[in-house]
Amino acid sequence: MNYRHAFHAGNFADVFKHAILLALLDALTAKDKPLCYFDTHAGRGSYRLDDAEALKTGEWRAGIGRLFDAPDPPKSLRRYLDAIRACNPDGTPRVYPGSPWLAAQASRANDRLVLCETQDDEAAALRTLFRDDPRAHVHRRDGYAALNALLPPAERRGMVLIDPPFEAQEAEFAVIEAALAQARARWPNGVYAVWYPIKSRRAVAPFHRRMSEGPFDAVVVAELMVQPDDSPLRLNGCGMLVANPPWKLDGVLAAMLPALRDMLAQSARAEGHLRRLRGE
């Protein structure tokens, strides 16, 4: 495992992913009942934007760097931006929160977070970050295996975020599909969000096709292309597939995607789009 998220934290893909994550959690916390947030690939929970890794790639500058100081950010991104600005109260972007941290901020006192991470140092950092938060349960273990072992959650409500590093490239999709099928068998009503990279749209099409055939009755995908997918070997865009999407999520995402495209475009041919793969 060579992947280190610190090189990429706060890049356009993180902005896209985390804006959608907060929309999902806001929809789920609109009801009083407690929920479980399950992060299969949690990372370390918080990243420095001024450390050697972030400085080496500078990726965050074309991501959160574009939004952080925006004087009049699009309404659909304000919730996300407020969460990031809250981590940087002096007004300079130095820290970028990971999905576990954002989820914890969006959760309530009686919600629970299950956070899985395989790398020792990342898991240790995550444990330290949440040492005073009794809602958070950090597991240094394979997130896919943990899904199978720990679902359904006692709360019977909530969501799973699957955000792998895709070191196996397209082969990761088969692993995700198998994990989703097993997870659904154990917890049919959970909301499942899967982030994926897009180098070429053609490579993603088989995943969409298979997910349009089942096992979930309702599946929506949001995608952001920051440049056309004919730019070879680059991360040209990314997507989030949501199975069992909360009510009205499509409307929230439909407002967010043009704003993300406008703020994060790296080409005049950037685009954001939303597609229902299954269900109304």
Ligand SMILES: C[S@@+](CC[C@H](N)C(=O)[O-])C[C@H]1O[C@@H](n2cnc3c(N)ncnc32)[C@H](O)[C@@H]1O
């Ligand atoms: C893209 S990063 C996660 C970023 C995080 N979800 C966020 O949004 O802040 C992927 C993480 O998954 C970890 N990882 C890789 N394979 C894993 C597995 N099978 N189970 C759990 N964690 C894994 C990596 O060490 C890495 O920290």
